[in-house]
Amino acid sequence: MRIGILGTGDLAATLGQAWARSGHHVIIAGRSQARAELTANVIGDQARALAAEDLAAQSDVIVIAVAWEGLDNALTVAQAPEGAFAGKTVIDCTNALDFTTGLLILSTGSAAQHISHVATGAHVVKALHLYAGQSWLDPHVSQPRTVAICGDDQRSLDTTSALIGDLGASAAVIGGLDHARQLEDVAGFVISVVAAGHNPATAVPSVHPAA
Numbered sequence: 001m002r003i004g005i006l007g008t009g010d011l012a013a014t015l016g017q018a019w020a021r022s023g024h025h026v027i028i029a030g031r032s033q034a035r036a037e038l039t040a041n042v043i044g045d046q047a048r049a050l051a052a053e054d055l056a057a058q059s060d061v062i063v064i065a066v067a068w069e070g071l072d073n074a075l076t077v078a079q080a081p082e083g084a085f086a087g088k089t090v091i092d093c094t095n096a097l098d099f100t101t102g103l104l105i106l107s108t109g110s111a112a113q114h115i116s117h118v119a120t121g122a123h124v125v126k127a128l129h130l131y132a133g134q135s136w137l138d139p140h141v142s143q144p145r146t147v148a149i150c151g152d153d154q155r156s157l158d159t160t161s162a163l164i165g166d167l168g169a170s171a172a173v174i175g176g177l178d179h180a181r182q183l184e185d186v187a188g189f190v191i192s193v194v195a196a197g198h199n200p201a202t203a204v205p206s207v208h209p210a211a
C-alpha cells in the first residue's frame with residue numbers, strides 16, 4: 001500500500017520506518033520539502049518525499065502526523081479543503097493537548113472531527129495517537145497491544161485495522177467518529193497518570209471480554 005504521511009517529524013519517521021519494514025511504500029510530505037526529504041531518507045529506500053499538494057493523489061491512505069498548532073496550515077498546503085482527500089482514508093494521529101496539564105485544548109469536539117470538517121470528503125479515522133512512535137520500532141515490546149480506533153466509514157476502519165496489524169498490534173473499533181474526543185482525552189489521561197508517578201497500564205481495570 002502507498003501510505004502518504006502528512007508530517008515530517010518524529011512520528012512520521014517512526015511510523016514510516018515501521019510500515020516500510022512491513023513492505024509498504026511510504027510518502028512523506030509537509031510544509032518543508034527539505035524536511036520531508038530528510039525524513040524520507042531516515043525511513044530508507046521504500047520512502048520518498050513529495051510536495052504536499054501532490055501527496056493525496058499518490059497515496060492510498062493518508063496519515064496525519066502534524067503538531068496541532070500546524071494542522072490547519074498542513075491541511076491547507078495539502079489542498080485538503082479543496083477536496084484533495086475526498087474519498088480517502090485519513091488516519092488522524094494528532095494530539096490537541098496541553099502537554100503541561102494533560103487537558104484537551106478544544107472545549108468541544110475533537111481534532112479528528114475538525115479534520116473531517118476541514119478536509120472535504122475525507123473518511124477520517126482516529127488512531128495511533130496514544131503509543132509513542134518509537135515503540136513501533138522497539139523489538140523488546142512483547143506484551144500484546146490494542147489500538148482503539150473510531151470512524152464512520154467501514155472500509156476506512158478496515159484499512160486502518162490492517163495497517164495496525166502490520167505494526168504488530170490489534171485494532172479495537174470503539175464506534176463512530178463521535179467517539180474521537182473520548183479517545184483523544186485518553187492521551188491526556190495517560191500524561192496525567194504518568195505525571196502523578198504511576199504506570200497508566202495499571203490505572204485501568206483488567207477486564208476480559210466475554211467470549
Ligand SMILES: NC(=O)c1ccc[n+]([C@@H]2O[C@H](COP(=O)([O-])OP(=O)(O)OC[C@H]3O[C@@H](n4cnc5c(N)ncnc54)[C@H](OP(=O)(O)O)[C@@H]3O)[C@@H](O)[C@H]2O)c1
Nearest residue numbers: 007008009010011031065066067070073094095129132133
Ligand atoms: N512522536 C510520537 O511518538 C507521537 C505519538 C503519537 C502521536 N503523536 C502526535 O503526532 C503529531 C506529530 O508529532 P511529532 O512527535 O512527529 O512532532 P514533531 O516531531 O514536532 O513534528 C511536528 C510536525 O508538525 C509540523 N508542523 C508544526 N507546525 C506546523 C505549521 N505551522 N504548519 C505546518 N506544519 C507544521 C512540523 O513541520 P516542520 O518540521 O516544518 O516544523 C512537523 O512535520 C502531534 O500531534 C503529536 O501529538 C506523536
